[in-house]
Amino acid sequence: MTSASLLHSPLAAGLFWSAATVALYCAARRVHRLRPSWWTSPLALAPILIVGLAVALHAGYGEYNQGTRWLLTMLGPVTVAFALPIFEQREMIRRHWPVLAVGVVAGSVIAMLTAWGLASLLGLSESVRLSLMPRSVSTPFAMTVSGDIGGVPDLTAVFVVLTGVFGAALGEILLHVLPLRTSLARGALFGMGAHGAGVAQARQVGGEEGAIASLVMILAGLCNVLAAPFIAFLIH
Structure with missing residues (x-):
């Protein structure tokens, strides 16, 4: 049937x-x-x-x-709502803004370049490569970036889910391998590498780790959205 x-x-x-x-x-x-x-x-x-x-x-x-x-x-209003956690964590941003800025920019650039590079090595089409590039930010931001640079937003959403699931699993392993002693480092690992799923995993590690992961996820999304026109210009 x-x-x-x-x-x-x-x-x-x-x-x-x-x-x-x-x-x-x-x-x-x-x-x-x-x-x-x-x-x-x-x-x-x-x-x-x-x-x-x-x-x-x-x-x-x-x-x-x-x-x-x-x-x-509904993802549009959700994107606007991300401003609230940034306001709530403003004191943390003031204390750690140099580290957060460098980490978010570096993490975003590495994520996009590695996605593009690996997709190119596998011989994937340009539309798939462009859809893969914003895979390391949360869905509302990723779909916006994908549309701006010429990707397929619906396909990007699938890559975002896969990145989050596997990133959360890998992040849990990395915590036992890497010497990450501060909550800032542990939270940033999950927020940058696994966005929403990483935030959920970071909250199980600790409250401060979860807050930092959430903040890093949002800042990475904003960084990608603001950089999307420049990225599109370089690609095309």
Whole structure:
């Protein structure tokens, strides 16, 4: 039985996929509360559940995307809301702004260059390479940057999720390998390397680590958005 036989109109399909997305995300959050780990993070688990449902119903990405487009539209207000954590952490920014500035700029440049370089070595198309470049910032910022430089925002969102999941897992390993003794270093590791998923993982390490990870994630996103026109000029 296909999803088309179950959902006879675009409105019904939109309501179904929107409700399914919200319900599966809430289910993933519940699982994460019961079994907190990087692999039970809603960022990792919710997409797997949604893909499983889509496969079971023989639904395509276009059908799902059409029904949940309003969720992507909400990313605009979410981006504006990131100003609140920056205001709340203004004292921390004043104390550590040289380290934060150098770390965010260096991390952003390295992330973009390595993504472009590895994609080029693998012979991927230009649109995929451009979509990969902003993979290391949170979804609202990444999709904006991707559109500005000529990438595919929807494809970038997938790369962002994969980066967050694997980055959170790798960050947990690196904490036991690298001599990161301060909360600033540990939090920055997760915020720069795994954005939203990294922030969730950093909060399990400690409250200050979580706050720093959140701040670094937001500053990295702002850095990428502001630099996007310059990046696009260099590429094209």
